[in-house]
Amino acid sequence: MMPKRFRARLAELNDRSVWITNALDGADHLEVRPDSSFQAFFAKVSALGNKKSLLDFRRYYFGSAIEVEVDAAGRILVPAQLRQKLQLSDKVTFLGVDSERFELWQPQVLDERFAQVCDNPEALLDEISALGL
Numbered sequence: 294m295m296p297k298r299f300r301a302r303l304a305e306l307n308d309r310s311v312w313i314t315n316a317l318d319g320a321d322h323l324e325v326r327p328d329s330s331f332q333a334f335f336a337k338v339s340a341l342g343n344k345k346s347l348l349d350f351r352r353y354y355f356g357s358a359i360e361v362e363v364d365a366a367g368r369i370l371v372p373a374q375l376r377q378k379l380q381l382s383d384k385v386t387f388l389g390v391d392s393e394r395f396e397l398w399q400p401q402v403l404d405e406r407f408a409q410v411c412d413n414p415e416a417l418l419d420e421i422s423a424l425g426l
Contacts, residue, residue, distance in 0.1 A: 296387050299395055300367040303327055313375055314358035316396060321406070322388075323375055323397040328360070330393040371397065 295303075303311070312331040316324045326334065335355060341347055361369045371381060379399055386403050388396040398406075410417055 295363070295367045295369060297367075298389070299387060300363075302392070303363060306330070308363075310360050310362050311369060312358045312360050313369075313371060313397070314354055317354065321379065321398070321402050323371070323379065324390075324394055325369075325397060326394045331358070334393070 303309075306327050306329050308327040308329050310328045312326050312328065313323050314326075316322045338347070338351065338355075357375075359372045359375065361372070363369055371385070375381075379397075379402075381397070381399055384400050386398045386400045388398055388403065390396055
């Protein structure tokens with residue numbers, strides 16, 4: 294069951310499906326985009342050409358993407374191959390990333406990731422400062 298704020302975002306976009314795929318920044322979670330966001334991102338990436346790195350990216354990201362319908366209760370069924378890859382069970386953490394996507398994590402793995410950030414906050418602060426934030 295998707296949290297209410299994610300269901301509300303889908304309703305705003307008038308999307309009835311989401312695309313679930315490999316995350317760009319690691320193999321320990323999944324990325325989920327509403328259909329309209331996924332289609333716009335696909336068009337943008339497709340217009341960039343056919344450099345080898347782009348082809349590899351397309352294979353990794355779009356090649357693993359699976360469209361999933363959102364049912365009337367706001368539930369999605371994560372396909373078995375993606376559930377197995379992350380060893381997802383009955384507990385999943387939804388994490389909002391931005392207005393275009395969210396992530397699915399195994400709760401323990403997300404806790405470990407947050408612990409890593411807390412172990413070295415200076416590195417994260419340095420990166421954020423370098424961006425001018």
